[in-house]
Amino acid sequence: MFKKMFKKTQDWFDERIGLTEVINEFNNERIPRRGGWAYTFGSLLAFLFTIQVVTGIFLLFYYVPYFPIARNATYYIKHHVLLGNILLGIHLWGAFTMIFFLLIHMSRVYFSGAYKKPRELQWVVGMVLFSVVVILGLTGYMLVGNENSWWTINVLTNVASHTPIIGGLLRIVVKGGTETSVITMQHIFAVHVWLLPIVVILFIPIHLFLIRKTGHQGMALEYKNSKLPDDDPNKWIHPDGTVPFFPDQFFKDMIIALGVFAVVYILAIYVGAPIGPMYRPLALNFAPEADWYFLANEELLKYFPGHGLIIFSTFLVPTIGFIILFALPFIDRGHERSPFKRPAATVLGILFLLLLVYLTLIGGEPKAPATV
């Protein structure tokens, strides 16, 4: 009987808007077969972003972006709102997890050469999403309103002030004045809650649309049976085997999503979101710390001493690094996909990741002055 009712409802919609056809169009996309698990990171990130939006919206029921009050509002959410600690914890650990898996997703794409023609734009749009998500993380750290937030705002706006020519003005515009004030917090709030999420919400569909347009060009192992040479672009159009997105790939996506969600949830409950002390501009013994994903950059700031060189650590190195990352598909234009057949790219990638891990580890070490 239910089957009959379902069929009737389906027919009602199909007659008017052809719903089944639309759904099939989405679900029957063909995905290369062998690398299934490696392709789950993209949907995992979409899943994590959805969780960030949902938890974020309801955190706003209590949050106030006013400097002395913000930290108390966060504290109230954690300790006095019913199950608020879980909501806040999911928002924090979800953010960390998202940045972590963004790096994994990017590495996967990098090592399997999936950014190569015709998918250059796919990579560029992905880089936009990456940059925005990192800024979302940093602004979120500032919105907690604790002591670290206060110094993070000051340090990062001072970093911005070393941009050539417009630096000083940029700092004032970002802060809404020369001092870190109510208006600074309101700016950060607007950026974190409205501006950047909208950018992400716009760019995720573009990212997905581009996959559809350029076709799924999987890892090199999808093309073992192909007789075409590697430098023939046609080789990468037809993988050996494909499966429909729904349910084959979606099933894998959901299993990974559940696994990661469980970890986030457990961390939210048992570790939670540390709130930290109220900001004290007068503190004489406080050592500000950055979030883990910013430690590598933080470490970079310790080098390049003096007036002439400071611009390297605050502007040139990060900017050039980002430009190279954005332009990667236009720099590396060979047709080889397999990481073993393009050793230079693979070795450089591994070295870069090792450098990142190394800088993060030494950047996270306790700093001497605070403890002397």
Add this chain to the structure above:
Amino acid sequence: MSKSSEESPSRRTFMMVVIGLISAIVGVALAVPILGTILSPLFKKRDIVWTELSKVSDLEKIKPLTPRFIPVYFRVKEGWSINTLPRQVVVVKDITGNFYFFSNQCTHLGCPLHWVPAREKFLCPCHGGMFNALGKVVGGPPPRPLYRWVHKIEKNTVFIQNKFEDNPKDRGI
């Protein structure tokens, strides 16, 4: 009835120009006030106030080259509110008896400096900047000596302004 774009290429061009113009007008009309809102802080004059720091006779008792941290509270207008900005003034007396009124913010990126008596240095907990008691950079990445607060001495009392000397870009604070 007017012709459709398929019937007349010039009509098509005309319609495209009008569509473009309308988009441009609406775009510019919105962008101007939005830009104004974003850039507004550049046109605001900063609220500069004098605040009493301490009596000179009290400062005379400071040991030479031993910084004393004295908090000041600037009452300034910020946006739509009047706020109190708590800030540290680091008073240092050199061996000839001159006073220096430093900010405790690192000139690198603005972290709060720690005075380490054992080493007689200010150390920055963020990126390892080091300054001696007279504010000179002696190690790490800071690009310039410590900021000095604008100050004046009137009738045995030191007043401090929420402004640094020799700081054209208004960094720090």
